[in-house]
Amino acid sequence: MLKLDSLVIANGDFRLSADFEVPLGCKVAVIGPSGAGKSTLIGAIAGFQTVESGRILWGGRAIEQDQPGQRPVAMLFQDGNLFPHLTIAQNAGLGIRPDLKLTADQDMAVLAALDRVGLSGMGGRKPGELSGGQQSRAALARVLVQDKPLVLLDEPFAALGPALKGEMLDLVDALLRETGATLLMVSHDPSDARRIADQVILVEGGRAHAPVETHGLLDNPPPALKAYLG
Amino acid sequence: MAHRAQPVSAKPGIGAALCVAVLILGSLLAVVLRAEAGRGLGPADWQAVQFTVVQALLSAGLSVGLAVPVARALARRRFRGRRMLITLLGAPFILPVIVAVLGLLEVFGRSGWISQLLGAPVQIYGLHGVVLAHVFFNLPLATRLILQGWQEIPAERFRLAAQLGAGPREIRTLLEYPMLRRAVPGALAVVFAICLTSFAVALTLGGGPRATTIELAIYQAFRFDFDLGRAALLSCIQIGLTVGAALVALRVSSGDGFGAGLDRPVQRWDGQGLGLRVLDGGMIGLATAFLVLPLIAIVLSGVPGLARLPGSVWNAALWSVMVALASTAILLLLAVPIAAAIAVGRQRLELAGLLGLAASPLVIGTGLFLMIHPIADPFAFALPVTAVVNAVMALPFALRILVPRARQVVAEFGRLGMMLDMSGWPFVRFVLLPRMRAQIGFAAGLAAALSMGDLGVIALFADPEVATLPLQIYRLMGAYRMEAAAGGSLLLLVLSMSLFWIFDRGGRWHAET
Numbered sequence: 001m002l003k004l005d006s007l008v009i010a011n012g013d014f015r016l017s018a019d020f021e022v023p024l025g026c027k028v029a030v031i032g033p034s035g036a037g038k039s040t041l042i043g044a045i046a047g048f049q050t051v052e053s054g055r056i057l058w059g060g061r062a063i064e065q066d067q068p069g070q071r072p073v074a075m076l077f078q079d080g081n082l083f084p085h086l087t088i089a090q091n092a093g094l095g096i097r098p099d100l101k102l103t104a105d106q107d108m109a110v111l112a113a114l115d116r117v118g119l120s121g122m123g124g125r126k127p128g129e130l131s132g133g134q135q136s137r138a139a140l141a142r143v144l145v146q147d148k149p150l151v152l153l154d155e156p157f158a159a160l161g162p163a164l165k166g167e168m169l170d171l172v173d174a175l176l177r178e179t180g181a182t183l184l185m186v187s188h189d190p191s192d193a194r195r196i197a198d199q200v201i202l203v204e205g206g207r208a209h210a211p212v213e214t215h216g217l218l219d220n221p222p223p224a225l226k227a228y229l230g
Numbered sequence: 231m232a233h234r235a236q237p238v239s240a241k242p243g244i245g246a247a248l249c250v251a252v253l254i255l256g257s258l259l260a261v262v263l264r265a266e267a268g269r270g271l272g273p274a275d276w277q278a279v280q281f282t283v284v285q286a287l288l289s290a291g292l293s294v295g296l297a298v299p300v301a302r303a304l305a306r307r308r309f310r311g312r313r314m315l316i317t318l319l320g321a322p323f324i325l326p327v328i329v330a331v332l333g334l335l336e337v338f339g340r341s342g343w344i345s346q347l348l349g350a351p352v353q354i355y356g357l358h359g360v361v362l363a364h365v366f367f368n369l370p371l372a373t374r375l376i377l378q379g380w381q382e383i384p385a386e387r388f389r390l391a392a393q394l395g396a397g398p399r400e401i402r403t404l405l406e407y408p409m410l411r412r413a414v415p416g417a418l419a420v421v422f423a424i425c426l427t428s429f430a431v432a433l434t435l436g437g438g439p440r441a442t443t444i445e446l447a448i449y450q451a452f453r454f455d456f457d458l459g460r461a462a463l464l465s466c467i468q469i470g471l472t473v474g475a476a477l478v479a480l481r482v483s484s485g486d487g488f489g490a491g492l493d494r495p496v497q498r499w500d501g502q503g504l505g506l507r508v509l510d511g512g513m514i515g516l517a518t519a520f521l522v523l524p525l526i527a528i529v530l531s532g533v534p535g536l537a538r539l540p541g542s543v544w545n546a547a548l549w550s551v552m553v554a555l556a557s558t559a560i561l562l563l564l565a566v567p568i569a570a571a572i573a574v575g576r577q578r579l580e581l582a583g584l585l586g587l588a589a590s591p592l593v594i595g596t597g598l599f600l601m602i603h604p605i606a607d608p609f610a611f612a613l614p615v616t617a618v619v620n621a622v623m624a625l626p627f628a629l630r631i632l633v634p635r636a637r638q639v640v641a642e643f644g645r646l647g648m649m650l651d652m653s654g655w656p657f658v659r660f661v662l663l664p665r666m667r668a669q670i671g672f673a674a675g676l677a678a679a680l681s682m683g684d685l686g687v688i689a690l691f692a693d694p695e696v697a698t699l700p701l702q703i704y705r706l707m708g709a710y711r712m713e714a715a716a717g718g719s720l721l722l723l724v725l726s727m728s729l730f731w732i733f734d735r736g737g738r739w740h741a742e743t
Contacts, residue, residue, distance in 0.1 A: 047235065048645055067235050069651025080642050085664050098652035100660060146650075 002182060007054035009044040016040050020210035027183040028211050029193035032203035033228050038186045040209050042152045046075045074148040076156035081139040082127040088138045089123030097145035113141040135162045144175055153185040169196050190218055190229060235666045236574040237640060237647040237657040243571025246564045247582035250622055254585045257597025258469060264600050265466050266459035274439055278447045279467060285357060289364035292533040294414060295419045297372035300517045303510035305380035315518060319370040322521055324730050326683025327430035328700050331525030334363055336531060359435040368421040370521060379413035398506060408634055419479030426472050427590035430685045444468045448592045452690055465593040476584040492519035528719055535717025543718045546702035547725060550682050553617045553698060557681035558674050560621035565628035565673060570662060573636035583629035592687035594619050599690060609693035616688045620681035627666060629675035635669045671737015678729040
């Protein structure tokens with residue numbers, strides 16, 4: 001279970017507060033207006049934002065002082081998720097061992113992950129040789145082998161077309177069903193939330209609100225959300 | 231942000247910077263302690279100060295002013311031989327000064343090609359000769375520095391601009407002016423600082439009371455009069471001047487990168503108008519002629535002597551190659567960690583690099599001589615001292631090449647690396663070094679060739695038994711053995727260029743530059 005305990009995140013002069021829990025295995029969409037702090041919230045959980053006060057707990061253990069790589073977190077950023085000079089297999093393999101000293105079994109795991117995301121036989125290619133959708137799949141293969149219990153998506157599919165984005169979200173949904181990981185996913189689009197999220201966190205006015213059941217919230221939005229949804 | 235996590239440790243860089251600081255500040259201290267301030271400056275010394283500043287200002291302004299149109303032409307044109315020309319642009323900067331001066335004399339000298347063409351002898355010695363030589367050396371350096379700025383604009387930006395229907399003018403305001411605002415002040419400051427510490431050019435094309443730089447005055451006080459007190463006093467003035475220039479350089483050179491690209495090859499769609507094509511072609515043609523003619527002259531005059539080189543020249547060549555390789559290794563061990571540390575926020579380490587600019591080779595040489603003198607025979611350390619001093623001298627240039635790229639790599643991939651727990655050696659090995667390869671190769675090439683052709687500190691520590699190749703050529707010239715000097719120059723040219731080419735090419739292998 002992810003617990004944000006009286007958390008205040010600092011990003012320059014901006015402050016974002018959060019105080020709630022996310023159940024284990026839950027898929028949560030983080031929505032809200034531009035600049036409200038959705039990425040700041042995700043970034044703090046991943047360890048890229050300064051925590052001013054409060055705690056971040058995973059399974060009861062405080063993680064807010066841990067290095068980003070030491071946290072139980074696999075994250076995809078808006079862009080720059082792959083190293084352009086490394087092959088797809090190496091990019092994915094970094095999720096298992098950051099020094100890329102993989103055993104034969106681990107190599108097999110990388111191949112299996114690439115197969116699983118639909119990139120069979122493309123392990124030797126560089127990211128620049130792949131389409132946008134394939135690059136997203138490669139990044140998801142790495143998330144798969146990272147095998148972390150908490151997956152954070154900071155709109156990694158925003159540049160893809162609606163059909164492709166939907167396809168990626170379905171793939172994420174399927175992968176998470178297999179691994180049982182918890183998901184926090186930043187999104188601009190309420191239909192993304194409807195598509196795979198069990199719950200929604202609304203970020204606005206310097207606050208990340210506690211997660212609420214998706215359909216109930218979107219069908220009967222409170223005033224702040226209504227203003228955002230239009 | 232007290233201690234934000236970073237993908238690379240700054241500690242090795244801090245250690246390297248400390249080594250450099252101890253070496254340079256130690257020699258400066260030795261110089262200051264030895265200087266006889268009470269004696270004051272004579273009129274000749276003041277003249278040297280004035281000459282040094284004036285020629286450096288002229289040289290920097292002319293070099294960078296001409297470099298901008300040349301770099302722009304090279305950035306937006308694709309033609310056969312372009313890559314070769316860009317490699318050639320690296321040549322004069324790393325061209326051994328003594329070789330280049332011989333070449334410039336063949337073209338612009340009293341009995342040179344221009345004089346013969348005009349039917350009247352051109353006077354090359356003095357201020358304009360020194361400035362001419364400095365522009366010859368620094369126009370290409372400035373062009374490459376600015377061209378690198380152009381090439382750091384990702385291909386995607388040009389594609390986007392072309393897609394938006396941007397013409398040359400829009401591309402200028404959208405992409406080029408912001409880049410130039412970052413690149414030009416830095417280039418100006420570097421050229422100015424280089425020219426402040428000009429020694430070998432002044433030694434060969436200047437001289438006399440009206441065209442003596444401070445460096446040359448130090449050398450003369452040291453070698454001719456063995457007046458260590460005066461050499462030290464002049465060194466203090468040199469330090470003051472160059473520290474000032476270095477501080478300016480530090481202030482004017484910072485800015486943001488152009489963001490991440492996907493390593494697509496750069497293609498340009500702008501500047502197809504006839505006027506711009508003629509302008510670009512003309513700039514490229516003129517710059518090429520200015521750079522190539524002296525080099526051709528060296529080759530033509532050097533070939534006859536090459537077959538009958540004395541054994542002393544071959545010995546000196548061997549020493550020079552060993553000194554150059556040692557110097558390159560030392561440089562990389564210093565520069566790469568420092569660049570990484572600067573990239574993760576230790577801005578002030580750039581000072582360590584600029585210390586190399588602040589302290590000229592002859593000043594450090596004087597300082598080291600003063601330090602070694604009481605303990606041992608300084609002349610016995612001629613070669614190791616040369617290797618170390620050359621590495622430290624190359625450090626500012628290496629950092630100027632490495633730091634922007636290191637910053638960019640950390641900005642683009644630092645978060646991803648940390649999320650994947652790659653902090654430390656894995657990030658260095660799999661991300662930082664591979665993505666900096668082209669810049670590391672370029673820096674190593676510069677360092678090797680600079681060391682190979684250095685005629686500075688070795689002239690102070692000269693000893694009849696051991697000589698590097700440039701020193702040996704200088705001696706042959708002094709003994710009026712011009713054929714052997716010309717042959718040795720050609721050998722030196724070939725060796726320097728080969729070292730540069732191997733490193734630079736090695737770094738750009740399989741990479742669009």
